[in-house]
Amino acid sequence: xxxxxxxxxxxxxxxxxxxxxxxxxxxxxxxxxxxxxxxxxxxxxxxxxxxxxxxxxxxxxxxxxxxxxxxxxxxxxxxxxxxxxxxxxxxxxxxxxxxxxxxxxxxxxxxxxxxxxxxxxxxxxxxxxxxxxxxxxx
Numbered sequence: 001x002x003x004x005x006x007x008x009x010x011x012x013x014x015x016x017x018x019x020x021x022x023x024x025x026x027x028x029x030x031x032x033x034x035x036x037x038x039x040x041x042x043x044x045x046x047x048x049x050x051x052x053x054x055x056x057x058x059x060x061x062x063x064x065x066x067x068x069x070x071x072x073x074x075x076x077x078x079x080x081x082x083x084x085x086x087x088x089x090x091x092x093x094x095x096x097x098x099x100x101x102x103x104x105x106x107x108x109x110x111x112x113x114x115x116x117x118x119x120x121x122x123x124x125x126x127x128x129x130x131x132x133x134x135x136x137x138x
Contacts, residue, residue: 002033003072005096007089007106008045010125015063016053020125024105027132028070035071036099040091042067074099082117083110096120103128 006024013021028035042064049055049063076094083089089110096104097118104122106112111122123131 002103003036003099003101004028004033004128005036005041005092005099005101005104007092007104007108007111008041008048009107010105011045011067012048012053013107013125015049020129021107023129024125032132035067036095036101037067037071037073038076038091038095038098039073040076041095044088044091072099082114086110093117093120 006028010021010024013019014025015022027033045067046060046064049060050057074095076091076098078094078097080090080093080097081087082093086108089108092104092106092108092111095101097120101120104111104117104120105125105128106122107124112124114122116122
């Protein structure tokens, strides 16, 4: 089973707008892949949902608890400084490395520009869904 890290922008799009990101999150809920999370990514998601989208602490706490039950939580020990323009993106890489992820799914241009990091492929939501839809398990 694939091990996948979803960038916080994928969660935000999934939770607030649905669409393809929502389908990715649905697949995680169904157990189609192993979702890899870290406290730093969950903190960032919580912060952005409250600051930019005015979600309540209760709602973000509920979402966080739900995501923690869906995925495998890892504590990255390595601090990466790969992406200088947006240091928060390094938290995604740290989570993926520690969690031995196969894929990172992101809409972030800095991460997508890398394409791959330490053998971990970085793809868009659409690329991820196309790979799932084209898999022989369907």
